[in-house]
Amino acid sequence: MAALDEAFAAAAASGIRQDRVSANGLRINVARFGRGRPLLLLHGWPEFWLVWRPIMERLGGDFELIAPDLRGCGDTGKPFPEPDSTATAERHSDDMFALMDALGIEQFGVVGGDLGAYVAQAMSHRTPTRLWGTFYFCTPYPGLGSRYGQPSHLIEVWYQYFQQLPWAAELVGSSRDACRIYLRHFLDHWSGDNPSVFADLLEAYVDNFMKPGNIQGGFDWYLSSAPTRRLWLEGKLPPKPPITVPTRFLWGQRDPLIPPEWSDRLGEYWSDYSIGFADAGHYVHAEIPDVAAREIRTFFNRIKAKSS
């Protein structure tokens, strides 16, 4: 646990505090930092709140940054030790609104990627009036369609199926070495095959995922989202009205999982958005935090909070 403890201690030394907040029947671990208009930071998989530390430290002078561990992840509760197929984007969305209720925050901005981007979309459909803006990195969205399962892309998305299997967490967690081999792939490959991005954090990530329930807790998302993902790929997802929340995308040009050209259908799903591209892979927020923080600040400063 040494590496994770050290990372937490360093974050605490920067002024980032972690609290447990009861919300939606869950004990949610949430890291907080800074003062200003609130921004909710939603991590992806295989991440937890710590991935936001570079962004938090850069934006703490402008915003109140709220970085929870999502259901099943990090130090948030894992109510189902067995595989749980109910951890859908809608349930995560309920968790997040309840968290913000518990913190007494009515309106806020949301920043997310990967799993966090699914959650932000669900929040945008559920109660858009509470969101004054959403900012996305790597964004899985229904417009990916059948491309997300096309033959040439199966070498990228196999894990979405493997991670549904009831023994997958047992395999990945069978030893610290196994966990490291597995995580290292997703951290390095999605950073554009750049092992330097997460090199200093790899052992802390292994510490986090070797905590009881954390591997399965992350895999629960893939189990829970499987029916919806299949409908995407089959082109059978019931249409929803476009999201009206003001939105900015900052897409990693070298993201191997969701290549930038697949942003071509965003206009069918968002009515008020702009997009930029960044010289990064999947983890724009971790790979180039200076650029990411600047873009987040610029976007949210342009939006006048609806409540102000």
Added chain:
Amino acid sequence: MAALDEAFAAAAASGIRQDRVSANGLRINVARFGRGRPLLLLHGWPEFWLVWRPIMERLGGDFELIAPDLRGCGDTGKPFPEPDSTATAERHSDDMFALMDALGIEQFGVVGGDLGAYVAQAMSHRTPTRLWGTFYFCTPYPGLGSRYGQPSHLIEVWYQYFQQLPWAAELVGSSRDACRIYLRHFLDHWSGDNPSVFADLLEAYVDNFMKPGNIQGGFDWYLSSAPTRRLWLEGKLPPKPPITVPTRFLWGQRDPLIPPEWSDRLGEYWSDYSIGFADAGHYVHAEIPDVAAREIRTFFNRIKAKSS
């Protein structure tokens, strides 16, 4: 190694002998038993020659049974310790013809499933005149087409992509426990989620795959076949003339990997074939060896050897 040693000792006590034969630059381990017209038995993944023991013991009075470990598998050589993308069906086919040359056998029948079925198809295209018949269980063939990668089937075929990754063997071989968890899935699930079929052999299989190079040696097939598989799924595989070798299929009705209804296009790829269905999963030869042995005997006894 105890379980595998015991299994080999029991096979030896039945009269099955194992020899090393040099062929095509490889030291091929080959199990042999019985007298009569020669039948070459081609195992799949995750198998090795031992899977054929029940068939060999049932047919030894009628045929000379020759069950090699394919390149990279079992106790056959692993010339490439690193991932090897050259272990194609054509190369395995060359290995097998060279093995039969070394054994002084000109004409023979072939029985195979899974990887062995790919090899049998390659042999049928290369030198059909040497084969007096082919008998297939679970048969991946180009007529599966895009169905093999359709959204509802990705939960079955993810491993074909995972196993291409350069760290996959390291993960699966990271401990004996990891190897067991992984193998057990394929042995049990493909037997129609019946854990009793391979229960007594599971530790022997773990012993086999934990031998240096054997996990990667099996995964090499998925790396080597990836370009061809992608062409299948994309419907772009250059057509070949139908196979003319007399052929029988005995398809497991409960095979989750290649369901029996996907045998519907066999007629485009074989000009002289018949098909039957068996109450089994992927491993007809291991699940119901009495039925499988009877069908093999009946089929090959009906075929008059071309050389006789």
